[in-house]
Amino acid sequence: MDVMSAKPPTSLDVAREAGVSQATVSYVLNNREGMRISDETRARVREAADRLGYVPHAGARTLRTGHSGLVLVPLVDIPYGVLAVGIMEELDRELSRLGYTMIQYGARRLKGVAAARAWAELRPVAVIAPAERLTRQAVDVLHSAGIKAVVGLGVVGWSSEIVSTVTMDHEAIGVTAAEHLAARGCSTLTAIVPVEDGLREMGLRRASGVQRVAAAHGVPYTRVDLAFSEAAAAAMLDVWRDANSAGSADSVDGADSVDGADTAGRAPAKRGVFAYNDDYAMLLMAVLADNGFSVPGDVAVVGCDDLPLAKLLRPRLTTVRFDVATAPAVLAQALDEVVKGGEIGRHRLTLWTHALVERDST
Amino acid sequence: MDVMSAKPPTSLDVAREAGVSQATVSYVLNNREGMRISDETRARVREAADRLGYVPHAGARTLRTGHSGLVLVPLVDIPYGVLAVGIMEELDRELSRLGYTMIQYGARRLKGVAAARAWAELRPVAVIAPAERLTRQAVDVLHSAGIKAVVGLGVVGWSSEIVSTVTMDHEAIGVTAAEHLAARGCSTLTAIVPVEDGLREMGLRRASGVQRVAAAHGVPYTRVDLAFSEAAAAAMLDVWRDANSAGSADSVDGADSVDGADTAGRAPAKRGVFAYNDDYAMLLMAVLADNGFSVPGDVAVVGCDDLPLAKLLRPRLTTVRFDVATAPAVLAQALDEVVKGGEIGRHRLTLWTHALVERDST
DNA sequence: ATCAACTGCTTATACGTATAAGCAGGCCGT
DNA sequence: ACGGCCTGCTTATACGTATAAGCAGTTGAT
Incomplete structure (x- = not known):
């Protein structure tokens, strides 16, 4: 003592x-x-x-028993948000309930097989990692180091014969957002896709959901790859303005459309935008306001994540919220089964149900 | 293979x-x-x-050598932001440069000595934890398990004879924000302090910095303990309005003050608010706008962290930004010295210099 | 020619734990 | 009286690694 x-x-x-x-x-x-x-x-x-x-002494115990009870969750390069942190905490709680110890491991500087080797040194019983990191070789290293369960986190559509996967149905999120926009009378649907590395893939999936809805409703669809900067967003608006003046010869320059009543033959074109997430939605709304667009009059905006800021935007942001509550428990349970069962690459789990939170931006 | x-x-x-x-x-x-x-x-x-x-086999190696090279960083209960994640990543990089392996460990569900025991099992070479978690007993457990360096993260003013501490000078942040507000002609200074557990202590420190500046300038000071909700913020504004109508009998109800020229004998009272951080600043600005206050006309607002959203607020948010760049390197270096040197409880390190980022909200 | 010093290895051991196998003594049944 | 079974332990061993100590063969100095 x-x-x-x-x-x-x-x-x-x-x-x-x-x-x-x-x-x-x-x-x-x-x-x-x-x-x-x-x-x-x-x-x-x-x-x-x-x-x-x-x-x-955990090391001695690991040496003797051959396994550590550790579950390794590499810290990934996605911009961590409140959401991701909440999920991690919940997952930690669930895993510890099952007798595992969750550990987060900085993995940014190591790639591929080198990263896998570093993970394997700790002889974890399971590794949860972003699917795109789990190359064939990396998984081989993990398995040959005795790691029972390798679980890839990915998007629906990504598939692997070599690892169990937990996916998130991003396309369905796009569909939910787009259906809502269509119901609000948007005559054009736009999906914003971030250019950041970790986000892009999910963005594309969400966008394809929007596209499907647009096709179903016979409404024009555009996808915009957007960097997170006001300049990039402003450039997008310039394109929109050009398109507007070219498409319908209603009003050029200056005041776009009086918003009183849509008495004229053509209703004013209302654009619907799914902004990928709440951060992008905030960016978009700031730039829209700067350029004299009215929300939701000219443009309806839907975000995703239901961050605290969504309620604080004016107009308040309509957004898609994940049901985080049960997902980590399901994931932990599945992981436990893989570990106990010893099967590999069998599980296919789709998590995170979602729901639209309707506010004033649509 | x-x-x-x-x-x-x-x-x-x-x-x-x-x-x-x-x-x-x-x-x-x-x-x-x-x-x-x-x-x-x-x-x-x-x-x-x-x-x-x-x-x-890391366990076998640890067993043989007696140490693991692991640096344990318990995940703490503060709301994680972009900033905290950035710091963690940088710290991870620095520690790995020095030959350590940083690991983040979910610690929320375990308290005090139990938590310390769980950390000690891994025989890390060092533990970095929030200072308030490091009770005398917990530190004893860590030391008797052979852990060389125990580093507490805290605020300036917190002190300990039992562990090295790395502190952040929150008071200085309050001073920087308040000096700026005073220079902008604010005749009242208000510091907002969050009521959330992990944030409150830092908030109080920052507030006391604001108070010092107010005293130096002979300007009235108020501290407001605020929950993160629109209702709470609105209640605060009600109090302000009452104070206004009671204090100076200039204008009651309706339009508060024409902002053209301050020709009258008394300049309109301009409040300066340091909102603790950018999130609270956003909350405040939303509610201010809802209630007809003009920013920075009636109220000048300073945030803290320089989150991406600061640039996207209208008016753009003046904020205090940390210089994150060098801090993790210094911390890692100090930790290495403690480990190598074997001294205990000697280091006192204050990190994170900061600077004001001037925008349009003041 | 002899001994020392160097090269390039090998042998042996300890770290702290979990667990298989064994063992002394008591009790019971026949 | 003697084997068999139960209780409550103990003894012995292996896990994979790092490292101190040792050792055969060669080279170099005297």
């Missing part, structure tokens, strides 16, 4: 203190059933362990 | 494959200098290791 004793106490130290053998200490402290040990001895051992401040 | 070979290859397997002893494998793969091993043998060993897909 004294600070800076030379060496941490071992189970053997505890054994000596309690006057029993080291094996007995192990049996007692691990509550191993089937072993016949008197209650009195059990108490003596526990008391000795407490007195010495004994903490088991 | 084949998937699901029964057992992961060990250094002994590599040794057999290369026709040398296990010791030689260890010497070669760890690049141990001082050992005389021919280049030809070295090559043979490395090739064999590659062929077998050998990955060292």
Whole structure:
């Protein structure tokens, strides 16, 4: 118990203190059933362990048992948001309930096989990683290091024979957003796709959902690849203006359309935009306001994530919210099954149901 | 290399494959200098290791050497933002440069000594944790488990004889924000303090910086404890309005003050608010706009963090930005010194310089 | 020719734990 | 009285690694 004793106490130290053998200490402290040990001895051992401040050596245990109970979750290069952090916390809780220890591991600087090797050193029982990182070779390294479950996180449509996958149905999110925009009378649907590395793939999936809805409703569809900057967003608006003046010769330059009543033969074209997420929606709305567009009059905007900022935008942002509540539990459960069952690459799980949160931007 | 070979290859397997002893494998793969091993043998060993897909067993190594090279960073209960994630990534990079492996560990569900025990099992070489978690007993557990460096993250003013501390000078942030507000002619200074658990303490420190500046300038100061909700913010504005009509009998109700020229004897009272961070600033600005206050005309607002959203608010948000660039490197360096030096509880480090980013909200 | 020093390895051991196997003593049935 | 079974332990071992110590063969100095 004294600070800076030379060496941490071992189970053997505890054994000596309690006057029993080291094996007995192990049996007692691990509550191993089937072993016949008197209650009195059990108490003596526990008391000795407490007195010495004994903490088991995870490395030694791993060496002996062959597995660590660790679940490795590499920190990925997606911009972490409130949402992702919440999911991680919930997943941590669920995994610990099942007896695992979740660990997050900075993985940005290592790639491919090198990263896999680094992960494998800890002999985790499972690795959860972004699907695109799990190349054939990387997975081979993990498996040959004895890691039971390798779970890839990806988007629906990504598939792998080599690992279990947990996917998120991004296309369905696009559909939900777009259906809502169509119901609000938008005569044009636009999907914004971020250019950032970690986000782009999801953006494309969401966009294709929007496209499907546009096709079903016979409404023109455009996809815009957008960097997260006001300049890029403004450039997009310039294109829109050009398209407007070219398409319908209603009004050119200056005030676009009086918003009083749509009495004229052609209703004013209302654009519907699914902005990929709430951050992009905020960017878009700021630039729209700067350029005299009215929301939702000229342009209806739907975000995604239902971040706190969604409620604070004016108009308040309509957005798609994930149901985070149950997903981590399902994932943890599936992972446990893979570990226990020993099957590989069988599971296909789609998580995260979602719902539209209707506010004032549409 | 084949998937699901029964057992992961060990250094002994590599040794057999290369026709040398296990010791030689260890010497070669760890690049141990001082050992005389021919280049030809070295090559043979490395090739064999590659062929077998050998990955060292971190647990065994830890057991043998007595230390793991792991630096444990418990995930704390503060709301994680872009900033915190950025810092973690940078810290990870710096630590790995020094030969450590940073690991983030979900710690929310365990408290005090129990948490310390869980950390200690991994025999990390260092633990970085929020200062308030590091009770005397918890630190004892960590030290007696052989952990060299225990570093507490806290605010300036928090102090400990038992661990090294890295603090952030929140008061100085408040001073910077308030000085700017004063220079902009604010006749009242208000500091907002969040009520959330992890944030409150920092908020109080920042507020006391604002208070100091207010005192120095002979300007009234108020502190407002605010929950992150529109209702709470609106309630605060109600109080302000009452104070206005009571204090100066200039104008009651309706249009507060024409903003053309301040020709009258009394200039219109301009409030300066340091909103704790950008999120709170956004909340405040939304509610201010809803209630007919003009920013920066009636109220000047300063945020903190320089989040992407700061640029997207209208008016664009003046904010305090941390200089994140060098801090993690300094912290990593200090940690390394503590580990190497073996001193305990000596270091006192204050990090994170900051600067005002002037925009349109003041 | 002899001994020392160097090269390029090998052999042996310890780290802390979990667990299979064994063993002393008491009790019971016949 | 003697084997068999139960209780409550102990003894012995293996996990994979790093490293101290040792050792055969060669080179170089005297």
